[in-house]
Amino acid sequence: MRNPFSKTYTEEDLKMFDFLRLIKFFERLKNKEMVRFLPAMHQRKYKKDEVVFFSKDPSQALYLVKKGQVNLMIDIKDNFETILEINRGEAFGENSLLENAKRTYTALVTSDDADLIVIPHFVIQEIFDSNPKIKAKMMTSLSEYYNENNQRLFRSYRESFGFFSLRQMFE
Structure with missing residues (x-):
């Protein structure tokens, strides 16, 4: 028997919860926790080659990809190098979960829209x-995300035979 005091959600809310569960930073949250984000979410459409944000910008929002593709790029001298391709059901701008953070990469739309x-x-x-509780769950997911990135970075470093010094990271 259904609890008469439990919150009921619209079909649209339930679809959004299913979408949010695809995203690392929301995977631990229950519906009653995710619902807190719904009023603040707004959709934006971007066109090919449109920049979502630039490296060193203040981290003012978290972005979730509903449709399309976004490349995360770092600028090296006068060139941009893609470090990660983000697709539907993934997020970027994750350091907006932190206080007073600046973007570490540039986000560029690479699909038609x-x-x-x-x-x-x-x-x-x-x-x-x-x-x-919501903060703890999302920060745990953020920590895991950064840990996975560190593992990839170190694996890449080992495979590149040390073309740069990791010690530079801490200087």
């Missing part, structure tokens, strides 16, 4: 401040 869901940083921080 892209539909992105934008969650503003200030809303994320308000949710974190009022619900430490």
Whole structure:
């Protein structure tokens, strides 16, 4: 028997929860936790070669890819090098989960168009401040994400036979 006091969600809400579960940073959250983000989410459409944000910009939002492809790029001298390709069901701008962070890469739309869901940083921080459990779950996911990135970085470094010094990371 259904609990008469439990929250009911619209079909649209349930579809959004299913989509959010695909994304690393939301995978630990229950529906009643994810629902807190829904009012703050807005969709934006981007065209091919449109920059979502530049490296060193303030981290003002988390982006979720509903449709399309976005390349995350770092600038090396006068060239851009793609470090990661982001597709449907993935997020980028993850350091917006942190306070006072700046972008570490440039995000460029590479598909003909892209539909992105934008969650503003200030809303994320308000949710974190009022619900430490949500913050703990999402920060755990962020830590795992960064740990996986470090593992890939070190594997790549070992395979490149040390064309750069890892010690430079800490100088």
